[in-house]
Amino acid sequence: MARIVGGVTTSHIPAIGLAMAGGNENEPYWKRFFAGYEPVKEWLAKVDPDIAIVVYNDHGLNFFLDKVPTFAIGCADHYENADEGWGLQTLASFDGDVEFSWHLAESLINQDFDMTTCQEMLVDHGFIVPMALMWRHLPEWPVQAIPLAVNTVQHPLTSARRCLALGKALQKAVESYPDDKKVVIFGTGGMSHQLQGERAGHIDVDFDLQCMESLITDPEWLAGLSNSHIIEKAGTEGIEIIMWLVMRGALQANVNVVHKHYHVPVSNCGAGVLVLENAEN
Amino acid sequence: MSWKKHDYDDIPGTYVFDGETSHSGYALNKLLFSFNHEESRQEFAGDPSAYADKFALSDAQKKALIEDDFLGLLRLGANIYFLAKLAVPRGFTIQDAGAAFQGIETEDFRANLTAKADDLEAKLEKIGGYWHG
Numbered sequence: 001m002a003r004i005v006g007g008v009t010t011s012h013i014p015a016i017g018l019a020m021a022g023g024n025e026n027e028p029y030w031k032r033f034f035a036g037y038e039p040v041k042e043w044l045a046k047v048d049p050d051i052a053i054v055v056y057n058d059h060g061l062n063f064f065l066d067k068v069p070t071f072a073i074g075c076a077d078h079y080e081n082a083d084e085g086w087g088l089q090t091l092a093s094f095d096g097d098v099e100f101s102w103h104l105a106e107s108l109i110n111q112d113f114d115m116t117t118c119q120e121m122l123v124d125h126g127f128i129v130p131m132a133l134m135w136r137h138l139p140e141w142p143v144q145a146i147p148l149a150v151n152t153v154q155h156p157l158t159s160a161r162r163c164l165a166l167g168k169a170l171q172k173a174v175e176s177y178p179d180d181k182k183v184v185i186f187g188t189g190g191m192s193h194q195l196q197g198e199r200a201g202h203i204d205v206d207f208d209l210q211c212m213e214s215l216i217t218d219p220e221w222l223a224g225l226s227n228s229h230i231i232e233k234a235g236t237e238g239i240e241i242i243m244w245l246v247m248r249g250a251l252q253a254n255v256n257v258v259h260k261h262y263h264v265p266v267s268n269c270g271a272g273v274l275v276l277e278n279a280e281n
Numbered sequence: 282m283s284w285k286k287h288d289y290d291d292i293p294g295t296y297v298f299d300g301e302t303s304h305s306g307y308a309l310n311k312l313l314f315s316f317n318h319e320e321s322r323q324e325f326a327g328d329p330s331a332y333a334d335k336f337a338l339s340d341a342q343k344k345a346l347i348e349d350d351f352l353g354l355l356r357l358g359a360n361i362y363f364l365a366k367l368a369v370p371r372g373f374t375i376q377d378a379g380a381a382f383q384g385i386e387t388e389d390f391r392a393n394l395t396a397k398a399d400d401l402e403a404k405l406e407k408i409g410g411y412w413h414g
Contacts, residue, residue, distance in 0.1 A: 015375070036412055039412060059362040060310075060313075060314055060317075060360070060362050060363050060366070061317060064310075064311070064314050065303055065307065065310055065311075065314075065360070082317070083317055083318065083319065084317055084366070085316040085317050085322070085365070085366030085369065085370055086365060086366065086369050087369055087370065153298065153360065153362060154298055154299070154300075154303050154360070155287075155297055155298060155299035155300070156299065156300070194295070195361045195365075195375060195378070195379065196295075196296055196355055196361040196364075196382065197294045197295045197296050197352075197355060197382055198293070198294030198352075198382055198383055199292070199293060199294030199295050200294075200378070200379035200382045200383060200390075201379050201383070201390055201393055201394055203394070203397045205397055205401065205404060206404070209404060209405075209408055213408065226288070227289075228287065228288035228289040228292075231289050231292060231295070231297065232289070232292050236295055236296075236297060236298075236361075237361070257410060259412060260410050260411050260412060261411065261412045262401075262405060262411060264397045264398050264401060265394040265395060265397050265398065267375055267376070268375055268376070268379060268394060270397070
């Protein structure tokens with residue numbers, strides 16, 4: 001049976017990708033941010049997952065505005081990164097696991113989450129920055145990866161509560177897979193940031209830290225907030241925080257905190273990292 | 282018929298990208314989406330006006346595009362992630378764009394971001410359990 005070894009939250013800010021490509025990790029601006037990922041890398045090496053499910057949003061690489069799926073899952077053998085016009089280095093392709101993907105899609109759809117299935121799917125910075133943060137020190141990606149894209153770009157968006165429920169369905173989907181696979185789930189994006197408008201540069205550290213604590217002990221609090229409220233507090237692009245709830249929903253009610261890290265600012269954003277394990281294994 | 286009002290309409294200085302905005306900015310965002318390809322970026326750089334004409338923009342959208350008027354483009358329906366595909370290859374950072382939205386210098390915009398960290402250590406210590414590198 002497949003099992004979830006834990007969950008990780010991380011930002012997926014393009015500037016992080018540029019800093020990694022430039023080898024700038026030890027510069028004063030970046031040092032504390034990147035140092036906070038070393039415990040995550042050590043934990044990943046210890047639990048040694050076979051598969052990473054990466055919950056992220058596409059920012060206009062794979063999906064244009066002609067078709068915007070609320071929830072989409074990759075069902076391909078490989079996923080390519082490509083030029084998205086932001087000057088990021090294109091990374092090596094990622095291997096998928098089609099049998100596992102289609103199992104997840106079928107289980108989620110049977111649980112009333114009507115996923116869009118993608119047999120070709122370009123993955124953008126939302127997906128590759130987290131992968132590089134975790135594993136760029138290795139010669140090749142040590143896991144098979146499953147992209148799970150949530151629309152956080154064009155409103156109406158799904159809700160925080162629905163994301164938590166998707167996570168719960170994802171747990172059932174993973175744990176009903178017959179093969180022995182160790183699965184890690186990445187909830188990416190956030191934290192508070194607004195890139196656009198006269199309110200650009202908005203960051204709310206207190207709200208970010210409230211979200212961090214909520215994710216650990218009381219995800220229902222974050223799940224109960226409306227999208228308008230989250231936008232007001234966390235900024236228009238800070239709404240990405242709802243994707244963290246997909247990861248959290250896939251874990252048990254009680255979790256152990258392996259690692260907790262917060263840094264600000266990273267580009268225009270607050271950046272939070274959590275590594276959570278199920279309390280009962 | 283009319284467009285539905287939303288709670289988020291009243292957040293100051295904020296342009297939530299919803300159906301109404303996406304509809305009004307569709308042609309513009311289609312042009313910006315084309316900048317995923319280097320050859321499109323080059324073609325635009327060679328003759329912005331001719332390139333804009335291929336996408337049926339409104340006159341106001343075309344003017345804002347050619348003038349790198351980021352706030353104008355946002356108000357005319359550009360999505361910020363698609364707008365970045367114009368701005369970044371033309372040498373603007375996200376902070377340059379943010380400063381342009383506010384009508385301030387990039388240096389000041391960056392200083393405002395840095396100030397967010399002013400009492401961070403104290404806040405993290407108060408909550409407890411945070412990694413301190």
